[in-house]
Every structure is written in C-alpha cells, then in structure tokens.
Amino acid sequence: MRRILVALAFGGVLLAEVDPRLSVNTYVREDIFAGFMANDMDRFAKGEKKLEQMLVERPGDRSTTLAWQAGAAMFRAVLANKENNAKECARQYEKALSLFAEARTADPRNGGAYAISGGVMVLFADKLPEQYRAASWNTAYEAFQVLAKQQMAQVNMLPPHFKGELLAGLAQSAQRTGREKELTEYLDKMTTLLAGTPYAARAQRWKDDPTVAARTSLVCQSCHEEGRLEPRMAALSKQSAEK
Numbered sequence: 001m002r003r004i005l006v007a008l009a010f011g012g013v014l015l016a017e018v019d020p021r022l023s024v025n026t027y028v029r030e031d032i033f034a035g036f037m038a039n040d041m042d043r044f045a046k047g048e049k050k051l052e053q054m055l056v057e058r059p060g061d062r063s064t065t066l067a068w069q070a071g072a073a074m075f076r077a078v079l080a081n082k083e084n085n086a087k088e089c090a091r092q093y094e095k096a097l098s099l100f101a102e103a104r105t106a107d108p109r110n111g112g113a114y115a116i117s118g119g120v121m122v123l124f125a126d127k128l129p130e131q132y133r134a135a136s137w138n139t140a141y142e143a144f145q146v147l148a149k150q151q152m153a154q155v156n157m158l159p160p161h162f163k164g165e166l167l168a169g170l171a172q173s174a175q176r177t178g179r180e181k182e183l184t185e186y187l188d189k190m191t192t193l194l195a196g197t198p199y200a201a202r203a204q205r206w207k208d209d210p211t212v213a214a215r216t217s218l219v220c221q222s223c224h225e226e227g228r229l230e231p232r233m234a235a236l237s238k239q240s241a242e243k
Contacts, residue, residue: 017057024054024061025112028068036075036123037220048072063107067116070099074120078127086129093132096120100139111150115165118143122169122219125176134177141173156193164190164199168218171203175213183213190218197221 018027028050035044051072054065077092103113121140125133148170155163171186190203198221206213 018053020058024058024064024068027054032068032072035072044072044075063103063110063113064116066099066103066106067110067113070096070103071116071120073099074124078124081127081129089129093128097139111147114143114146118147118169118173119165119219122172122217137173137176140169141177141179144169144173155189160194160197160199164194164197164221165219167194168199168203168221171206172218175206 028047031043031047031050034040035047048069051065051069054061058065073092073096077089077096080086080089080092100113100117103110103117107113118140121136121143125136125140128136144166147166151158151166155166158166167186167190171183171190174180174182174186184207187203187207191200191207194200194203199218202216202218202221206216206218
C-alpha cells in the first residue's frame with residue numbers, strides 16, 4: 001500500500017512521517033549517540049527533534065521514546081555540570097528522572113526502557129555532581145536487575161554486543177553500589193562468556209587490579225557504530241517497491 005507522506009514541523013525542522021516498520025531505536029540512536037560519544041550537538045539536536053516526532057506518530061512506542069528523551073536530558077545535565085551551571089544541571093537531571101519514571105509507567109514490561117535508563121546512568125553517573133551519583137548508580141543497578149530477570153536465562157544466546165552490555169552494566173553498577181559479591185560473579189561471567197572480546201579483557205583487568213575499577217568503565221567496549229539507519233531505510237524502501 002502506498003504510504004502518504006506528511007511533514008511535521010518542530011522548531012523549523014521538517015521531518016517526514018517515518019515508515020512504521022522502522023523502530024524508534026533505529027531511527028534516533030545514531031543522532032543521539034553522536035552527541036553522547038562525539039559531542040556532535042547538531043546531530044544530537046536532530047535526534048531530539050526526532051523524539052518529539054515519535055511522540056506524535058507512535059503513541060504505542062511512548063515508553064521507549066520517553067526513555068530516550070530522559071537519556072537526552074541526562075546528557076544535557078552532564079554538559080551543564082561541565083560548564084558549572086548548577087541550576088541547569090539540576091533542572092535537566094530532575095527532568096531525566098521524571099521522564100524515566102513516566103517511561104516505566106507507560107509500559108512497565110518494556111525492557112527497552114530499562115536498557116536505556118540503565119545504560120544512560122552507567123554512562124553518565126560518574127560525570128554528574130557528587131550529590132547525584134549514589135542515586136544515579138542505584139537507578140542503574142535497579143534497571144539492570146530488571147534486565148537480568150528478563151535476559152540472563154538466555155544470555156548465552158545473545159549477540160556479543162548485547163551480552164557484553166548486559167553483563168558490563170550489571171558488573172559496573174554492582175561495583176559502584178558496593179556489591180562486591182555480585183561484582184565478582186559478573187566479572188567471572190564476562191571473562192568466560194565473552195572470551196576474546198574487549199569486554200573480557202576489561203573485566204580481567206578489573207579482576208587483576210581492583211583499584212582500576214573505580215576510575216574505568218566496562219560498558220561501550222564494542223558499541224554505537226554508525227551505518228544502521230540508512231541501510232535499514234533502503235531495505236524497507238526496496239521491500240515496498242517490490243510489493
């Protein structure tokens with residue numbers, strides 16, 4: 001069926017209606033992570049506009065969209081802290097917490113929302129002001145515990161990246177919240193189940209020298225490369241043309 005294209009205007013930016021077969025995650029992740037990982041704020045702002053669009057177009061994906069918006073707000077809190085803007089940091093931090101809570105309420109069973117919240121907290125908690133760090137790490141720990149209940153029984157079947165991010169998030173949030181027994185358990189799993197990967201190498205380093213753990217990260221050892229969105233859109237376009 002031929003799709004009708006509509007234009008939605010957000011802050012002067014026109015965005016065409018998105019193919020419903022394209023997930024929210026695929027549509028926004030490269031732009032959002034361009035901000036997270038490369039500090040490309042133009043692309044990051046584009047990602048934020050896309051999220052506004054998704055709230056309008058995809059009411060059924062509200063939980064996931066809100067979780068991404070929470071992550072964007074947390075990143076802006078980190079940027080404000082870096083600029084010594086305590087008021088803006090506090091505003092964005094509280095906004096992020098509110099959006100994360102709303103995402104969980106919108107769909108309590110949405111593992112994707114927990115993956116986003118846990119991942120964002122692991123990525124940024126140490127970059128927040130001291131008064132926010134303990135609560136942020138507790139949030140990360142709780143999110144990864146939910147994910148563990150959903151995924152650990154099948155962890156061996158997960159692709160290396162997803163397996164690595166799950167176990168790294170569990171280990172790092174356990175370390176930051178003082179759960180040494182759990183930390184040891186997850187580091188052992190990483191060295192065994194992820195042998196030969198950067199995740200296992202970093203986990204072994206933590207095991208060999210525990211003092212390294214407090215100043216290094218386990219997550220994002222093989223993630224967030226670009227090039228997923230355009231091929232996916234091209235494939236969907238080809239499928240439509242062949243019908």
